[in-house]
Amino acid sequence: MKAHVETAAKPHRKKFIARTLLSAAAAGAVVWGVLAAGAPGGGDGGRAVSVVDEAPGYAVEDFAYPGADRILQERGIVLKRGDGHITLADCASGTGLLQVMARRQEDPICFRTVGTSGWLTMEIPAVYVVKGNDYTTQVDMTVGAEEKSFDIEKNTWTAVGESADEQGREHLLVEIRTNK
The missing domain is CATH 1.20.5 (Single alpha-helices involved in coiled-coils or other helix-helix interfaces)
Known part of the structure; x- marks a missing residue:
């Protein structure tokens, strides 16, 4: 079975x-x-x-300074483009800042520098003196159609623009470059 x-x-x-x-x-x-x-x-x-x-598009860096419109409104400073290694700073925020004096500004304009090199383009009228920091710094300025470059001494005030010009002409600060 x-x-x-x-x-x-x-x-x-x-x-x-x-x-x-x-x-x-x-x-x-x-x-x-x-x-x-x-x-x-x-x-x-x-x-x-x-x-x-x-897919999202490519991110293309245009090096435009962030918040430039607000800074122009609040401080009267035109910050255009840079690599991010030179940034506007509060002068009371610490030491080692680049300081720029301009006749049309009541207080110094300060910049923080980081990294091994940096650049920032801008328009700051009537600049007459710049205080350097630990970086080797050059500033480019214009007066009319003429362009001038000034080497800034480290950690001391350097006469630039109208204070270094024989004719006392008002200069426009257009670029800062730094190297460590």
Whole structure:
């Protein structure tokens, strides 16, 4: 009798396994069809969308000074562009700052320098003296169509612009460059 049970069970198991495999294959085909056609309600009309189309654009540094409009309004200083190693600072915030004196400003204008080198372009009219720090510093100035560069002595005041000009003409500070 044992042999009879085994022979009767074998065809039943085969049918069960065949139906299970067929159902799994059919479900897999349906899933594959849905994925290949695009999920309904995706908003793309069933077309494939490239990930590149949705990627953010490139970040391009324009070196514009952050908050320049606010600084112009509050302080009357035009800060244009720089590499981030020379930044406007509160003169009371510490030592080792570059200090710029201009006739049209009541207080000194201070800049913090960091890194091994830096540059900052600006427009500060009527600059007549600059105090250096531990960096080798050069300032570029204009008077009319003429351009002049001045080397700033480390940790001391250096006459620039109108105080260094034989004719006493008003100079515009246009760039600061530093090297350690």
